[in-house]
Amino acid sequence: MIEKLRFRATHSLANPSEVTDEVLHIALKESEEICKDRDVKDYARLDIAYIRLKLYLKIALEGQDELLLKNALNVVEQSPLICDDGQKTSGTHYQSDIRESVYC
Numbered sequence: 670m671i672e673k674l675r676f677r678a679t680h681s682l683a684n685p686s687e688v689t690d691e692v693l694h695i696a697l698k699e700s701e702e703i704c705k706d707r708d709v710k711d712y713a714r715l716d717i718a719y720i721r722l723k724l725y726l727k728i729a730l731e732g733q734d735e736l737l738l739k740n741a742l743n744v745v746e747q748s749p750l751i752c753d754d755g756q757k758t759s760g761t762h763y764q765s766d767i768r769e770s771v772y773c
Contacts, residue, residue, distance in 0.1 A: 704717070
């Protein structure tokens, strides 16, 4: 994933020399934090990491960047949750256990 992000950043940013391993790792880590506990497609993770990279490098976001981030965050929101036991549940619902009444 880091190589895909490196390729995208070096080919689309004006100053590719600013793209270092440290910056790439920070952007990917922040992307993973945003996608935590969800089964998110790689393209959405990569889009989020790319936007985080641009923000970290203090590059102003354009309208297409904002749209890209908005769409990626919608994909994250709709992605299924990964439970502790490894099962996937709907991204809009969560799995719960039946509670016993404390009054009986």
